[in-house]
Amino acid sequence: MHNKNHKIILKSHGENSFLLLSLCLLLENVHKMKILVCISKSPDTTSKIAFTDGNTKFDENGVQYIVNPYDEWYALVRALEIKETSGGTVTIITVGTAADEAIIRKALAIGADDAVRIDAEPTDAYFTAGQIAKYAKDNSFDLILTGKETINYNGSQVGGMIAEDLDLPFVSLAVKMDVDGSTLKMEQEIVGGIQVVEANLPLVVSCAKGMAEQRIPNMRGIMAARTKPLTVIAATPEEAFTAYESYVLPEAKKACKMIDPNNMDELVELLHSEAKVI
Amino acid sequence: MTSLVYINGEHGLVKSAFEAVTYAKKLGGDVIVVSSGKSADLGKLGEYGATKVLVDSSLEKIDAQQVTRLVAAAAEQVGAEVIVFSHDLVAKAVAPRLSVRLKAGLVSGATSLPDTANGFSVKVNVFSGKAFGSVSVKTAKKIISLLPNSIQPELNGSACPVEEFAGHAGEASIKILEVKIPEGNIPLPEAELVVSAGRGLKGPENWGMVEDLAKALGAATACSRPVADIGWRPHHEHVGQTGVAIRPNLYIAAGISGAIQHLAGVNGSKVIVVINTDAEAPFFKAADYGVLGDAFEVLPKLTEAVKKFKASH
Ligand SMILES: Cc1cc2nc3c(=O)[nH]c(=O)nc-3n(C[C@H](O)[C@H](O)[C@H](O)COP(=O)(O)OP(=O)(O)OC[C@H]3O[C@@H](n4cnc5c(N)ncnc54)[C@H](O)[C@@H]3O)c2cc1C
DSSP states (O other), rough: HHHHHHHHHHHHHHGGHHHHHHHHHHHTTTEEEEEEOOEEEEEETOOOOOOEETTTOOOOOOOOOEOOIIIIIIIIIIHHHHHHOOOOOEEEEEEOGGGHHHHHHHHHTTOOOOEEEEESSSSOOOOOHHHHHHHHHHOOOOOEEESSOOOTTTOOOHHHHHHHTTTEEEEEEEEEEEEEEEEEEEEEEEEEEEEEEEEOOOEEEOOTTSSSSOOOOHHHHHHHHSSEEEEEEEEOOOOOOOEEEEEEOOOOOOOOOOTTTTOOOHHHHHHHSSSSSO | OOEEEOOOTTTTTOHHHHHHHHHHHHHHHEEEEEEEOOOSOGGGGGGGGGGGEETTTTOOOHHHHHHHHHHHHHHHHTTTTTEESSHHHHHHHHHHHHHHHTTTTEEEOOOOOOOTTTTOOOEEEGGGGGGEEEEEESSEEEEEEEOOTSOOOOOOOOOEEEEEEOOOOOSSSSSEEEOOOOOOOOOOOOOOOEEEOGGGGGGGTHHHHHHHHHHHHTTTEEHHHHHHHHSSGGGGGGSSSTBOOOOSSSSEESSSSOOHHHHHHTTTSEEEEEEEEEEGGGGGGGGGGGESSHHHHHHHHHHHHHHHHHHHH
8 A cells, every 4th residue: 555655656756756755754654674584494394304323313314404484484574575665674594504504595585685694503492592682682673583483393482582682572473463663563373363462663573374475586586695695603602401312203103994984973983982082 | 399380361271271280290399370360260270289379460461571570580489490381372472581581491392291310301292293302401490381282181189379479570562452262262272172174175165064073073173274375264273384283182184185294283183083085195194094085975974973972972
């Protein structure tokens, strides 16, 4: 809506367009945000999950890494949408080793302006969040976005930890986010429903499904990504609070018992007396 | 040892609250509950093993920063070594904050009691349910956020005293404008029985069959990702690796192929029933009971059979 209005005014007023645009932005209370999007790598969703070294390490053999879907599809794309309507910048940040630069380039190809890599193995959420919070503190952002969780460790921890480190409000699992000046109105998934909340910038938000639609990078984006700035920063020494000691795979299911589609009474009876779930 | 359990009492007590108190009781030692608001019958938590409830009833529509301050104050007062949450939206915001504030290691989505034979390690789901990991916590204080349906609530005692507690929680910085919980909805993460359907159902107009079966069973409804993506069903019903991860007692899947990303979110289910027209559908490999047939015929028949069973039991 707002965009359309701008275009009409720009057409009819030629050289004064810059002034008018600035005026419109002012009148409509548009806030140019500096947005930081935290991204993590995760194994491609079709990867075979296996472990090595006596089940103490994830077996990376043949594993393709992707940008964690929640970070890419929802946090990054929503950040880009905000930039497209109100201006501002989108910086991505990851804590990882040089091997992670492929996923950083992917995020840049989708449209982020620049990237920061904190050069360390992300040992646990506390360590990772501490690194990001430190960078954010030194570079003051209006909005920090994360995905809802990573699909490998599913911790949902980093966003809240960054917020506590920076003493900022944190809205978890937002599925919708509307910007009105420096106020954000958001919807969150709560057990069995939706909660509508409002908070002022600066803010940390974790993003879930509904927030935005996945974008596929185009050729131009991919080319541009090669030359976008990527800053590598040394990590700050910090201890980890937790560690993964070992892993196990779920036990294989025993063979599936096939039931005659015309005999649902038998299925119900089995669910009751054999499986004991109803 | 003392453990502290945070219970969100604003919308009444739900099953996950009893699970969290039961879990804390099994850790051994005293179990103190901290809560806020006026609505819930918090003394009832004593029946599951709580010794005492501390409540700041002046706090309502409390935000995550306030809960963090409230729980931190209570943890200090009672000298808690372990703090237990149920792994819901509030915990996902508060537990990480508290971890930083108290310098306490956090285990999110715990599915077992800690193994203390050699340190302190807890089992969690990793790779979206494709594996389990054992996380060790190295700090003196520990925070555990318990995955719903990981432990059965157990009665263990009688109602306990509820004491007023000044949480010094400060002001809210997040304003709650509205809470929308559809009437009669069974929340998916808590549901013990789930009926789910996929693209095989052909269109949103056919979901009556799914809802009828869910209603007959008293189950929640769920769906595969494409079904939510095309808007046949709401996003919050989407289960799988990039949706909600669930572990009900019974998961019935009709017209879902069983792609690896779908299985990731549901293979923690105790019993899986698959209804599919394709004998080669990968889901049969993950199923306990399979029905090779047309969901359009099988679902109504199953609903009738469930109704008949319920009428006679
Ligand atoms: C990164 C990524 C993340 C993903 N995350 C998820 C996720 O979280 N959750 C998820 O579900 N998917 C996810 N997917 C998608 C997943 O790969 C599958 O595409 C999806 O699960 C398929 O949905 P479906 O089984 O409903 O549809 P289909 O694969 O089209 O299967 C339909 C099934 O219905 C059967 N059928 C057809 N007609 C009938 C009938 N009349 N009666 C009975 N059966 C019938 C067919 O035999 C078939 O098996 C993800 C994919 C990617 C790439």
